[in-house]
Amino acid sequence: MPRPNIIIVTTDQQRTDSLSCYGSTFTSTPNLDRMAEEGVLLERAYCTNPVCTPSRVSIFTGQQVSRHGAWNVGMSAPAELPMISHRLSSHGYRTHYIGKAHFQAFGGTEEQTRETLKNWRERYRNWHGPYYGFESVEIALGHATYGIAGHYGEWVETQVSPEEIEGFKSRRLADAGFGGDAHDWDLPNRLHNSVWTAERTIEFLRNHDRESPFLLGIGFQDPHHPHAVPTNFDERVEPEDVPLPAYTEGELEDKPPHFIEAREGRLEESDIRGEFPIAGQGNGHDFSKVSDTDARLGRAYYHSMVRLIDREMGRILDFLRETGLEENTLIFFTSDHGELLGDHGLWMKGPFHYEQLIRVPAIIRWPAGFEGGRKAQEMFSLADIVPTALSAAGIDETGDCDGIDALPMLRGEGPVRKDVLVECIDDPNGLRLKTLVTANRKLTWYCGKEYGELYDLEKDPGEKKNLWSDAAHASERSNLMGRMMDYLEALESRSERYSYA
Numbered sequence: 001m002p003r004p005n006i007i008i009v010t011t012d013q014q015r016t017d018s019l020s021c022y023g024s025t026f027t028s029t030p031n032l033d034r035m036a037e038e039g040v041l042l043e044r045a046y047c048t049n050p051v052c053t054p055s056r057v058s059i060f061t062g063q064q065v066s067r068h069g070a071w072n073v074g075m076s077a078p079a080e081l082p083m084i085s086h087r088l089s090s091h092g093y094r095t096h097y098i099g100k101a102h103f104q105a106f107g108g109t110e111e112q113t114r115e116t117l118k119n120w121r122e123r124y125r126n127w128h129g130p131y132y133g134f135e136s137v138e139i140a141l142g143h144a145t146y147g148i149a150g151h152y153g154e155w156v157e158t159q160v161s162p163e164e165i166e167g168f169k170s171r172r173l174a175d176a177g178f179g180g181d182a183h184d185w186d187l188p189n190r191l192h193n194s195v196w197t198a199e200r201t202i203e204f205l206r207n208h209d210r211e212s213p214f215l216l217g218i219g220f221q222d223p224h225h226p227h228a229v230p231t232n233f234d235e236r237v238e239p240e241d242v243p244l245p246a247y248t249e250g251e252l253e254d255k256p257p258h259f260i261e262a263r264e265g266r267l268e269e270s271d272i273r274g275e276f277p278i279a280g281q282g283n284g285h286d287f288s289k290v291s292d293t294d295a296r297l298g299r300a301y302y303h304s305m306v307r308l309i310d311r312e313m314g315r316i317l318d319f320l321r322e323t324g325l326e327e328n329t330l331i332f333f334t335s336d337h338g339e340l341l342g343d344h345g346l347w348m349k350g351p352f353h354y355e356q357l358i359r360v361p362a363i364i365r366w367p368a369g370f371e372g373g374r375k376a377q378e379m380f381s382l383a384d385i386v387p388t389a390l391s392a393a394g395i396d397e398t399g400d401c402d403g404i405d406a407l408p409m410l411r412g413e414g415p416v417r418k419d420v421l422v423e424c425i426d427d428p429n430g431l432r433l434k435t436l437v438t439a440n441r442k443l444t445w446y447c448g449k450e451y452g453e454l455y456d457l458e459k460d461p462g463e464k465k466n467l468w469s470d471a472a473h474a475s476e477r478s479n480l481m482g483r484m485m486d487y488l489e490a491l492e493s494r495s496e497r498y499s500y501a
Contacts, residue, residue, distance in 0.1 A: 001368060005329040006088070006389050007216045010059065011309060012052065012100060012143070012224040013349060014335035016361045018306040026241045027303045031314030032363065035333060038372040039365025040410050045380040046420040046437055047337045050349050050357045051279040052102045053077070054425075055336040055382065060084055060103075060132070060217070062386030062401030064421060064491055071425040073279045076104035076113055077132065084386045085133030087397050088215045096204055097129075097137040099152075099197045099219030102336075106141060117141050120149045134217065138200050140193055143221050144228040145170045145185060152196050159191060170228050173297055179290035179347040180298030183228035189308075192230055193221045198312035202319050213393070218316075223305035223339070225348060227298055235311065237303040239296040245342025246462060252345060254466040256451050258431070259352060263287050263345040272351075274427025280349030287347055295342045302341060330366040330392050332385055344463075351424045353435040353444050353453070354463055358422050366392065370411045378415040379439065380406055402491060421487050436484040443480040454480070 016022040019029045021036040022043075048058040049065045057063075057070040060083045070077040077083075085095045104113040110123065114131065120141060128151070129136040140152040148156050148165070156165065170183040189195060201218055208214055229236065252259045261270045265286030267278055277283050290298075313333070320326040338357045340346045349357055362380060365372060369392060383403030390398055391405040398405065409416045422435040432447040442463070444453035454467040454477050467473040 002328060003093075003213045003393050004366060004369065005213050005216070005325060006084075006093075006393065007218060007329060007331040008059065008084075008385060008389070009218045009220070009313070009331065009333045010056065010100075011220045011306075011335040012222065013337060013339045014223055014306065014361060015338045015341065015356055016359060018223065018303055019310075019361055021363070022361060026243065027237050027307065029306065029310040031310045031317060032333065032361075035313070035317060035331075035365055036363045036375075038367065039331075039363050040370070040372060041375045042362040042364070042380045043375055043377050044439075045334065045360050045362030045382065046358050046422055047335075047360050047382050048421070049423055049425075050337045050351070050353065051424075052336050053105070054423075056102050056219075057081070059334070059336070059382050059385055062383050062398065062403040064383060064402045065423045065425065066488075067402060067491055067494070070103070071423075071428070073102075074105045074107065074276060081132075082400065083133045084389060085215060085217070087133075087390060087395060088393065089133055089135065091393065091395055092212055093393075094208065094212050094214040095134045095136075095216075096214065097131065097134040097139070097217040097219070098200045098204065099138070099140050099193070099217075100221045101131070101137070101139055101217070101219055103132055115139065115141060115150075117146075117149055120153065124150055124154060134215075140197070140219070140221055143224045144193075144226050145183060147193060147221050148187075152193055155196060156191055170226070172226075173301075174291075174294035179285060179287045179342060180294030180296075181226045182294075182297040182301040183226050184231050185228040187228075187230050189230050189233050192233075192308065194308050194312045197221075198315045201316050205316075205319055205323065205325060215389075220309050220312075222309055223302050225302075225339075227301035227305060229301050229304045229308075233304065233308060235304070235307045237300045237307065239293075239300040242296050242299045242303065244292055245295055245299070245345070247343060247345045248464060251464050254469075255453065256446060256449070259344075259346070262350065262352070272426070272431045274430035276427070278350055278426055278431075285347070287342070287345060290342065290347070298347075299341050302339065326367060328366075328368045330364070330369060330389060332362070332364050332389070334362040334382060334385075335360045336382075351426050351431055351433060353422055353424070353433070353442070355457075355461075358435070358437075364388075364410060366410075370407070374412065376409065378409050379417050379420050379437070380409070381417070381420040384417075400494065402494065419483065419487070421484070434484065434488070436480055436487065438480070438483075441476070441480060443477065443484065445481065445484060452477075
């Protein structure tokens with residue numbers, strides 16, 4: 001069999017219940033549902049970190065966060081870090097990236113980062129790579145109403161006049177801070193980032209020289225906040241159809257203190273806050289003031305953004321089929337992390353390892369490589385994408401990967417891992433936490449703290465009752481801590497090359 005083409009699609013901040021193939025009853029995502037029917041839908045896929053840059057670098061390196069060095073947003077992946085793009089390029093693959101990468105910081109200076117929003121026109125006008133092993137790139141920066149920049153921004157400016165761009169106003173529909181952050185946006189559908197991402201993807205596929213295989217990275221900016229939907233997008237999710245956030249008054253009382261501090265907008269003066277605002281939370285917003293009306297609105301607009309992605313993914317999937325590329329193209333669809341959307345009284349992302357935030361959608365399809373039509377319950381880490389893709393390409397260069405080749409699992413041969421590790425390093429000298437997730441348990445350890453978290457995911461899937469201090473579960477906590485230490489020792493013994501200390 002010829003070596004497969006490989007496509008890695010990432011969305012940003014997407015929950016599993018935003019897709020109807022994961023059982024959602026209040027929305028419909030027919031194109032990704034079709035991909036799931038033709039591939040393998042992973043029910044237990046986990047990110048390595050609940051914020052953007054660390055997770056994305058893990059996706060493209062196969063390494064855990066504490067090894068690859070880009071431990072938070074505002075960081076940049078080390079230039080010498082080997083990504084799947086480097087490996088496949090050296091084996092004859094054509095490599096290209098379209099959309100949001102976020103391997104580097106958005107807010108840094110021009111000397112610190114290529115992906116800065118500062119003076120982006122001058123920096124992108126004559127530059128299309130190479131970038132982290134990708135021979136060429138078409139980069140999008142930012143999100144939604146502040147995301148018309150980079151190569152995407154250049155394209156928008158060729159389509160309309162500066163006066164028209166200035167007219168693309170957004171109207172926040174509720175005064176609720178980041179919670180319930182719904183916006184009507186005058187940007188036409190045809191100029192939306194998701195549409196541009198699909199257009200550029202199809203153009204790449206159309207022009208690709210089929211004498212060599214390709215690696216294509218595709219990064220959709222949505223459904224990251226602000227939850228901005230074009231006014232002329234008519235496939236919306238209605239607010240009255242969306243369930244309210246899953247929150248029980250008092251459920252945060254047995255959690256680490258920063259949970260309540262985040263809910264009440266008190267993170268700025270919190271003892272855990274380091275030198276910078278907490279990723280995904282900023283300096284804090286009082287989520288306790290988000291009304292039910294605003295919560296439904298923000299959640300509905302979020303899910304509407306996913307519907308727009310689904311429509312554009314349908315165009316990509318159709319083109320692969322129409323051009324005969326589908327059969328031998330291995331395609332991964334996933335997200336860098338989830339979104340809380342008001343569940344547990346919290347919004348967005350950050351140092352809260354709830355399932356809504358760390359369990360992500362993951363659909364993998366390769367008609368020539370394995371049969372589809374299956375929902376897999378086995379554990380999977382996004383760090384497994386690189387070794388799985390390299391194995392499919394027949395490349396044995398996974399020695400410095402922390403992920404595991406999941407092809408046997410995708411072929412229905414059983415599990416390849418018993419647990420996954422999720423790390424969050426908000427500040428090396430401050431808040432650091434690590435989570436071990438097993439088939440039915442979750443343990444979170446906080447560096448230097450007496451508190452922690454332990455949940456029975458089988459009896460308590462909503463993670464309402466923290467068993468960390470429950471004497472009846474002391475032995476279980478000790479055993480899980482031992483498993484985590486074994487995991488961390490394996491990482492340390494593999495390589496100490498990249499350090500966050």
